[in-house]
Amino acid sequence: MARRLWAARASEIGPGERIRLELGGLELGIFRLSDGFFALEDKCPHQQGPVCSGNLFREITATVAEDGRVRERYARDEADVVACPMHGWEFEIRTGECLANRRRKVQRFPVEVDGEDLYVILPGG
Amino acid sequence: MGYRGMHVVDADAHYLEEIRDFAKYLKGPSVERFADWSGQYHMPALVGEQYDVMLHGRTVRGAAGGKGDQDEMLGMSSPADIPVVMKRFGIDTIVMIPTYMLMVEFVRNANHAMDICNGYIDYMLDGVCAPEEGIYTLVVAAGRDPVRAAKMIDRVAGSPAVCGVEMLGSVELPLGAEAYNPIYEAAQHHGLPIVLHANFLGPDLSSFAKFPSFVESHALDMTWCNQVQLVSMVMEGVPERFPDLKIVFQESGITWVAGLMYRLDTEYMRRRVEAPLLRKLPSEYIKDFYFGTQPMEDMPRKHLKMFFEMLDAENTFIYASDWPHFDYDEPSAVADLPFLSDAGRRKIMGENALGVFRFTEKTVNLEVSA
Numbered sequence A: 001m002a003r004r005l006w007a008a009r010a011s012e013i014g015p016g017e018r019i020r021l022e023l024g025g026l027e028l029g030i031f032r033l034s035d036g037f038f039a040l041e042d043k044c045p046h047q048q049g050p051v052c053s054g055n056l057f058r059e060i061t062a063t064v065a066e067d068g069r070v071r072e073r074y075a076r077d078e079a080d081v082v083a084c085p086m087h088g089w090e091f092e093i094r095t096g097e098c099l100a101n102r103r104r105k106v107q108r109f110p111v112e113v114d115g116e117d118l119y120v121i122l123p124g125g
Numbered sequence B: 001m002g003y004r005g006m007h008v009v010d011a012d013a014h015y016l017e018e019i020r021d022f023a024k025y026l027k028g029p030s031v032e033r034f035a036d037w038s039g040q041y042h043m044p045a046l047v048g049e050q051y052d053v054m055l056h057g058r059t060v061r062g063a064a065g066g067k068g069d070q071d072e073m074l075g076m077s078s079p080a081d082i083p084v085v086m087k088r089f090g091i092d093t094i095v096m097i098p099t100y101m102l103m104v105e106f107v108r109n110a111n112h113a114m115d116i117c118n119g120y121i122d123y124m125l126d127g128v129c130a131p132e133e134g135i136y137t138l139v140v141a142a143g144r145d146p147v148r149a150a151k152m153i154d155r156v157a158g159s160p161a162v163c164g165v166e167m168l169g170s171v172e173l174p175l176g177a178e179a180y181n182p183i184y185e186a187a188q189h190h191g192l193p194i195v196l197h198a199n200f201l202g203p204d205l206s207s208f209a210k211f212p213s214f215v216e217s218h219a220l221d222m223t224w225c226n227q228v229q230l231v232s233m234v235m236e237g238v239p240e241r242f243p244d245l246k247i248v249f250q251e252s253g254i255t256w257v258a259g260l261m262y263r264l265d266t267e268y269m270r271r272r273v274e275a276p277l278l279r280k281l282p283s284e285y286i287k288d289f290y291f292g293t294q295p296m297e298d299m300p301r302k303h304l305k306m307f308f309e310m311l312d313a314e315n316t317f318i319y320a321s322d323w324p325h326f327d328y329d330e331p332s333a334v335a336d337l338p339f340l341s342d343a344g345r346r347k348i349m350g351e352n353a354l355g356v357f358r359f360t361e362k363t364v365n366l367e368v369s370a
Ligand code: FES
Pocket: A044, A045, A046, A047, A048, A049, A050, A051, A084, A085, A086, A087, A088, A089
């Protein structure tokens, strides 16, 4: 049975900010991006670092331009990637996927917004 | 302390020697050179201008979520930091490896290089190391003046805080050369291992491949320089010339060794005439060496297990964290590998190192952690 646990007031987390908390026996980070709130487990799949404490970045990507040269650019304008502070693995906050290898993921949990209240849906305990 | 009930030895954690403090231990004209140096460092700092060691803010040390500074990424910068790190990782015995001293082979004036080596070890022994707390260091021997380096080893080998001799992959003449005999003799005489710490001496710094990014330089340089020195030491017969000398390779991960082992065997079978000192296959000498595990390659477990088997890991691997560098390894990265036997796990995490390094206080620490 999934558990729907009250996590925070929405106003506690400003745009582009995150909080870290303990909920239902797990360490979590809840991030506020332009399209909503996203919860990740604060445990890196690499060597269990506190990934949710990391700095946020825009995803840097690159394409080959028509002239054959490589152009680096931001994938999006928003800083929606969190880098684990321990070794720098970068994770997309919305999916929890590692940018360098999408099979490696931080555990992600759904967040429900009910008025001012944020609830996180955790697996049964 | 320890991890999962094991005595943990960290064979490679970095100390950031404070240059101005360290300068107080220099003697002769080197003092002036340090005091009058126009920049912050007495040697070229790491490798060129191509990168930010902190991954442009992606890796952070210090307070969680805070912006650390560059120094925090390079090494522990005060003696008080060391026990904190040991406690965090559950380390009982730690070998402090320098930071700027890793560049000492780039100091081309042999006298100056040896002045720096002598000053550095005096600085470490006077207030940074504490063998009774499990904190040791290596005496760094510059290859430019092996005779003077051997004298320095003789001078400080009596200190209980010295657990080995460090040499650098960036020596100009590969380490199999007889020119280094005085250093090997001194190390063997005092029961100190030779520790080869990889550094940026690869295609990036020394040859045709000027890479535009750290990810390229680091991937190749750190293994390449240990490969060069391993080939030289094995094929020129260092283990035959110094049969009691223990040799440790650090900071190149582990996968580079296996391929080279069999490549050397294949070469040797055909060209034995050029390596007549050898009494067995190169791969058999290589299995008498020791290898720091960091940075453990991130790869499918079943393949990693094969590398462990090929290299007789339970008898040859030594856990190393490399803290606080961006590519450090937690003890769990090695100790929790599911394919290790309990005995093998204990050996890799501590017992192998206890047999290789000269830890004067090891029995005390073992009792504490038991
Ligand atoms: S623990 Fe997160 S990147 Fe290594």
